[in-house]
Amino acid sequence: MQTITQYTLTDQMDYQGTPVLNCQIRYPRFDTACGQDAQWQVNEFYRSMSEEKGAYCRSSLYPEAVSGLEYSRAGNFPFFPYEFDVGYNVTFNEECFASLYFDQYEFTGGAHGSTIRTSQTWDLETGRQLTLGDFYPDDPDYIKEIQEWIEYEIAGRLKAGPSTYFDDYPELLRSTFQAGNFYLTPEGIVIYYQQYDIAPYSSGITEFLLPFSGTDS
The missing domain is CATH 3.30.565.40 (Fervidobacterium nodosum Rt17-B1 like)
Known part of the structure; x- marks a missing residue:
């Protein structure tokens, strides 16, 4: 430390x-x-x-x-x-x-x-x-898989409660995805999107946790 x-x-x-x-x-x-x-x-x-x-x-x-x-x-x-x-x-x-x-x-x-x-x-x-790819050294499709996970997470949030995302979020989360927009926590990797990328201003910076149990770390 x-x-x-x-x-x-x-x-x-x-x-x-x-x-x-x-x-x-x-x-x-x-x-x-x-x-x-x-x-x-x-x-x-x-x-x-x-x-x-x-x-x-x-x-x-x-x-x-x-x-x-x-x-x-x-x-x-x-x-x-x-x-x-x-x-x-x-x-x-x-x-x-x-x-x-x-x-x-x-x-x-x-x-x-x-x-x-x-x-x-x-x-x-x-x-x-470190780059995001460093945590997926044997997975050339890691970006695609992360994007699919995020889409799944958003769908779950929309079902669970009044979360706000743009209607075309499946396309936006891919077109605005930046591999450098991540950080680590003890629980896993957090991917984030900037304001207005996939949701209105009121939603702020949107985050998605990928637990370490689901990565190659």
């Missing part, structure tokens, strides 16, 4: 005395006995990621927020500061393996903001980021 320390970058950006953008970026630092080179690689990955997101706030979102403020002033209607918030959740941390996901929330006006999820699963002996 690794020791994980959270670091936070915060920045409130003003324009002519008015706050227009609040940025908060949380990222982890790993301390592990599994491999010093691997530890450095993983920590550098997240340090660089946090710097890139900070640069995105300054170079992209801030000019947009200033334009939004000026537009609201010209139209004499309220302006709500833009928000950029990145947080993470460690879902697996055992022996020399760790898995986590990041949710990146942006609010740029309108009725609500949007969230994008990314995830990484690490072998902290080698510093290698």
Whole structure:
């Protein structure tokens, strides 16, 4: 198991005395006995990621927020500061393996903001980021089988209660499937879909657990 320390970058950006953008970026630092080179690689990955997101706030979102403020002033209607918030959740941390996901929330006006999820699963002996295929080394049809399992799960959810998915979810779950959209838990592999991929905004980020008992792990 690794020791994980959270670091936070915060920045409130003003324009002519008015706050227009609040940025908060949380990222982890790993301390592990599994491999010093691997530890450095993983920590550098997240340090660089946090710097890139900070640069995105300054170079992209801030000019947009200033334009939004000026537009609201010209139209004499309220302006709500833009928000950029990145947080993470460690879902697996055992022996020399760790898995986590990041949710990146942006609010740029309108009725609500949007969230994008990314995830990484690490072998902290080698510093290698594991892929979904690493858990199905002898199964060339694993993606097809996972998609069939997800379709079965959705059908069960719809029968059991008022779950909301788009009517054409069988096609969408295949066309929007991304093999990198997964993370580990002690119970198994979680596959997730982004907002609007297979369900309305109100359904959020949809998740499906594939128990380890059903994988080759």
